[in-house]
Amino acid sequence: MQFKTLYGPVRSGRLGLSLGVDLLGKRICSLDCIYCEVGPTRIHTLERRAYMPARTILEELRSWKSQGLPRPEFITLGGLGEPCLNLELEEIIIGSRTIFPDIPVAVLTNSTLLHDPAVRRELAATQVILPSLDTLVPSEFIKINKPCSGVTLDNITTGLLEFRERYAGRIFLEILLARGINDSEENLARLRDFIPRLKPDRVDVVTMTRPGASPLAKAVDEQTLIAWRTALRGTTKKEGIQQPASIQGQTQDLAQDLATDAQRELVLNSLRRRPQTIDQVREALGLDPAQTRAVFADLTAQGAIQHARELGEDFFQAAP
Ligand code: SF4
Incomplete structure (x- = not known):
């Protein structure tokens, strides 16, 4: 079966081996972040609709x-x-x-709908949410996240705080830094005040590691990341987070049992969602290096994937 809504599993730094589910089917977002890995937003909206029907997603998960x-x-x-x-x-x-x-369910969110009580209620059944909050400086927010009409920083911070009050799961906050845009002292000071009120279980300060939507999105250097991580240390809840135990060995066995067609389909599915290096795909799918190279060579020869050198590494993605 070719999956329309499932991709991966991909190995993510924050969740381990994660099976991604696409709830939109198209580039539909309330933000249009300059660093977005899946390209510019096509439908810029806060309107909630069944963009991808639940029955399609659940059918694919059963399969x-x-x-x-x-x-x-x-x-x-x-x-x-x-x-x-x-x-x-x-x-x-x-x-x-x-x-x-x-298997626990996690949700990646840009935090813009958390002021809606219905959304907060629906998310209560998850085990982890990963909200992003790149800046609390309004001019930086406009530049880096390009919100659609109706999205405000006040709504985002109020929604996050109200969500935290009742949520029994874990919150992993992500702050993505783009050089010269939101890496300011003012942003750091505002976040340092706000985060202890939110009490996230973890804060991840990151920068771009893959090609983004805009050439304006430039990664910050390692020293800036270290300085921010140090400055924000101690703002999270005290108990910290236990990473899930790795099941890499089990995954590897399963992946090696798959027919080559199935491996090709898994790799292609993963590359339809975001650009990745051969190593990232290999690790996520638990394939051995020779198998992975063979699948990539095959897909390249068929014109099913394309290659680009970005940020000093070779990234592949599915051909349009
Ligand atoms: S990175 Fe920004 S634009 Fe891309 S999906 Fe996330 S919130 Fe939307």
């Missing part, structure tokens, strides 16, 4: 399970835009937990 495809450590709802824009979010979360009762 993933019945085919015995690699078992992820997390099911991560996200995709080509902001997943909370999907009006059937709750059905998707409950359905995922029913199909895979022992």
Whole structure:
């Protein structure tokens, strides 16, 4: 079965081996971040609709399970835009937990819909949410995140704080720094005041590691990342986070049992969602190096994937 809504599993620094689920199907988002890996936003909106029907997503998850495809450590709802824009979010979360009762569900969100009580209620059934908050300086917010009409920093911070009050799961906050845009002292000072009120379980300060939507998005250097991480140390909840135990060995066995066609399909699916290096795909899918190179060579020869050198590394993505 060719999956329309599932991609990966990909190995992410924050969640381990994660099976991605696309809740949008198109580039639909309330923001248009200059660093977005999936390109410029096409539908810039706060309107919630069933952009990708829950029944399509749940059918694919059932099929993933019945085919015995690699078992992820997390099911991560996200995709080509902001997943909370999907009006059937709750059905998707409950359905995922029913199909895979022992795999936690995480949601990647840009935090712009958390001021809506319905969204906060729907997200309550997840185990982890990963909200992003790149800046608390309004002029920087406009530059880096390009919000659609109706999105304000006040709504975002109020929504995050109200969500934290009742949420029993874990919150992993992400701050992405772009050089010369939101790496200011003012932003750092505002975030240092705000984060202790939010009490996230973890804060990840990151920069671009893949090609983004705009050439204006430039990575900050390692020293800046270290300085920010040091300055924000101690702003999270005290108990910290236990990373899920790795099941890499198990995944590797499963992946090696797959037919070559299935491997090609898994790799292609993953590259349809975001550009990745050969090593990133190999590690996520648990393939051996020779298998991975063979699959990439095959897909390149067929014109199914394209290659570009960015940020000093070779990235591949599915041909349009
Ligand atoms: S919020 Fe996420 S999906 Fe939306 S534009 Fe920003 S990076 Fe892309």
